[in-house]
Amino acid sequence: MADYDVWAPDYDVWAAEMTEDVPFYVSLAHEAAEPIVELAVGTGRVAIAIARETGKRVIGIDRSPAMLAVGRERAGDLPVELREGDFRDFTVEQPVELVVCPFRSLLHAPTWADKRAVFDAAARALKPGGRFAWNAFVFSPFVAAANHGRRSELEDGRWEGVRQVPADNRVDLTRGRGDRADGTVRLWWATRSEWEGLVEAAGLEVEALYGWFDRRPFDEDSAEFVFVARKPTA
């Protein structure tokens, strides 16, 4: 059981607005040999698109059985292999050329040690010259102040609430119905320095930092970190 299980039935509706990342990750997959590894693959929103558009095999890892069950249903006969596992200690049979972790999923790793573990596992899984790509939002105090405490009503009487916990660099997204909370997904945001520290500590190098999936340069107005790191060849 993972916290995401409560999101599984309508996750794809919830995430419907996030589409611009798909061509970005697909383009990276075009440049890599199979298999592609996707961490926190969930219902296969990105993995299925990669398999369909490149024909390459995708290994998708997630710790929510409910999300994976939706993904298996959606993937049908496409070469997507969905595995239950933790991105902090995942392994693959052979080193690969591309590991991706889309849609801010790295923010589910609470501490530096947890995020370190993911980067170390990704570095171990990569061939020399292989790439690790992920994206995460840039924490904005303006956005946080606006959505802190906000509760949105969903269809069929459910609600989704947001709570900001700055001292833990955390955002809590809670879902419930009436007086009952069904589950909370927590996101621990990180700064540019933290991401660069994780890359350095894992023995990787930043190949590119973009401000969005169209590969515009990252600058002071950017709202998203879109990172591509590379395992050195030497």
Added chain:
Amino acid sequence: MSDYDAWAHDYDLWAAGTTADVPFYVSLAHEAAEPIVELAAGTGRIAIPIARETGKRVIGIDRSPAMLAVGRERAGDLPVDFRLGDFRDFTVEQPVELVICPARSLLHAPSLADKRAVFDAAARALKPGGRFGGTPSPSTRRSRPRTAGGDTSARTGAGRRLGTCRPSGAST
């Protein structure tokens, strides 16, 4: 010349509301042998009370000549040695038992590389068992497994701990 030069003439008024951190850093200084090193010492808001209350020598490093000039004036005969320097590459003659960097001054270091440089310089300046801003150096902490980049982890872990003991931040 540093950006702080423009603050120097009335920095002490500007910072007058920040006082809760002084006893914290003084208490750390009581537990350490002299000299104490203060990074971004500015006008000596912390360094001077340490020297006055502990009698110990303080080396205060800052890159703003104007801030240091105010500090020298304020310190008078107290054993505060104000030095012009950059906290990213400072050195001391002998390893010390305490390096402090109060008042969020580490936030002036822009990038990971800049902050790393300060932590590396502080670690080099410390005796084994010495402290940085109330943070035990790695030799006094429970050892952790070393993996690739283990040094980085230990130092960044120290940064986290530093972030959790911010008396001035908690009071404002």
